[in-house]
Amino acid sequence: xxxxxDHDHDEASSTLSPIAARVRxxxxxxxxxxxxxxxxxxxxxxxxxxxxxxxxxxxxxxxAWVDPAFRERLLNAATPAxxxxxxxxxxxxxxxxxxxxxxxxxxxxxxxxxxxxxTVLGLPPVxxxxxxxxxxxxxxxxxxLGDFGLVLPDATRITVWDSTAELRYMVLPMRPPGTETxxxxxxxxxxxxxxxxxxxxxxxxxxEA
Amino acid sequence: MKDGEAAFPFAGPxxxxxxxxxxxxxxxxxxxxxxxxxxxxxxxxxxxxxxxGKAIRPENAPEAPADYTHWLIALEALLxxxxxxxxxxxxxxxxxxxxxxxATPHGAPILIENDPRYGR
Numbered sequence: 367x368x369x370x371x372d373h374d375h376d377e378a379s380s381t382l383s384p385i386a387a388r389v390r391x392x393x394x395x396x397x398x399x400x401x402x403x404x405x406x407x408x409x410x411x412x413x414x415x416x417x418x419x420x421x422x423x424x425x426x427x428x429x430a431w432v433d434p435a436f437r438e439r440l441l442n443a444a445t446p447a448x449x450x451x452x453x454x455x456x457x458x459x460x461x462x463x464x465x466x467x468x469x470x471x472x473x474x475x476x477x478x479x480x481x482x483x484x485t486v487l488g489l490p491p492v493x494x495x496x497x498x499x500x501x502x503x504x505x506x507x508x509x510x511l512g513d514f515g516l517v518l519p520d521a522t523r524i525t526v527w528d529s530t531a532e533l534r535y536m537v538l539p540m541r542p543p544g545t546e547t548x549x550x551x552x553x554x555x556x557x558x559x560x561x562x563x564x565x566x567x568x569x570x571x572x573x574e575a
Numbered sequence: 576m577k578d579g580e581a582a583f584p585f586a587g588p589x590x591x592x593x594x595x596x597x598x599x600x601x602x603x604x605x606x607x608x609x610x611x612x613x614x615x616x617x618x619x620x621x622x623x624x625x626x627x628g629k630a631i632r633p634e635n636a637p638e639a640p641a642d643y644t645h646w647l648i649a650l651e652a653l654l655x656x657x658x659x660x661x662x663x664x665x666x667x668x669x670x671x672x673x674x675x676x677x678a679t680p681h682g683a684p685i686l687i688e689n690d691p692r693y694g695r
Contacts, residue, residue, distance in 0.1 A: 380685050382676035384669070386601040389647060391668035393604055394687060395660050401617065407607040415596060415603070459620060479627040480641035481620075489596060489606075495641040497631075531624035 419488035420559035422453045423536060426463075426486060427562065428554035431541040440538070441465055454485055461486065464527060465538040466564075471522050472537045473511070473564035475503035476529040483534035487559055494563065504528070514565045537564040544570070602643040609650055618653055626653045 382390070396402045426448055430437040440447040444461035448454055461483060464472040476482065477500050482490040493499050502510050507524045511517070518524070527535040539561045545553060560566030597603040613623055630649035631639045639645055654660045668687075675690040687693060 380676045380679040380681050382673055382685060387669040387672040389601040389604045390672045391665050393608060395668060402611050406611055410607045410610055411603045479624050481624055497638040497640060531620035
């Protein structure tokens, strides 16, 4: 395995790992053949590195907490409801939002590969793509939640949603108690990425400083 | 594990802090290629998911993470099936990029033109 940074190497020349070279090769072939535009690639990378992320999903959750009519639209047809907030992808994926209740906790997985609601959560975490998560989320969801430090009451039912290429699930967590005085932005700050995958819960309200 | 992939389970609070971003530029490039080609209609999201699902389940080997290494494998397979590229073309171009890197001063952008054999 070639080391490509932070290691001693010939100071005079650059190094490229074999896989990086393969990607550069593929990219240059596709650009030459006119399949991709380098500016569009750069723009897409910049968008995912700096703009799209769980803060988008958190805005959706916070709006649903403060606006019952929005919540209803979100649960009935998530893609257009999310688009109301100026969030949305250009892809053909349909979003489905599933709401946690005192009786039911929802957990999202992609058992086939790593289908993920990019447009509201950005890039998936490494564990989401790992074989153990893909396998265990279905057969032992309670155990998986335990690994995340999330212990639910025995009476709480756990529903596992298997994302596909065309259907991406996001969890609408329950609004934490004691947050009645918070505004939408403060509420959004309580919503972690994991709370929207179902492997976590929104942060409890921190006491006022 | 490869590509900075962490094992599972990952107990502890660091789990919640883990940033979801590209660990190396080539990961971002693979991601961007797949998304762009999909948006351009070269393959559908379902075709992509099938290709990736296949790439992470090699015969006679355990199921692999759906990491960007496997994204690249899946993308190459899809493009080969469409007759757009093939392993020989990618291999030759990769070798050229490796030679170009060798000939590029450290810190300067690695351009294919820097390959000593470029254009010959």
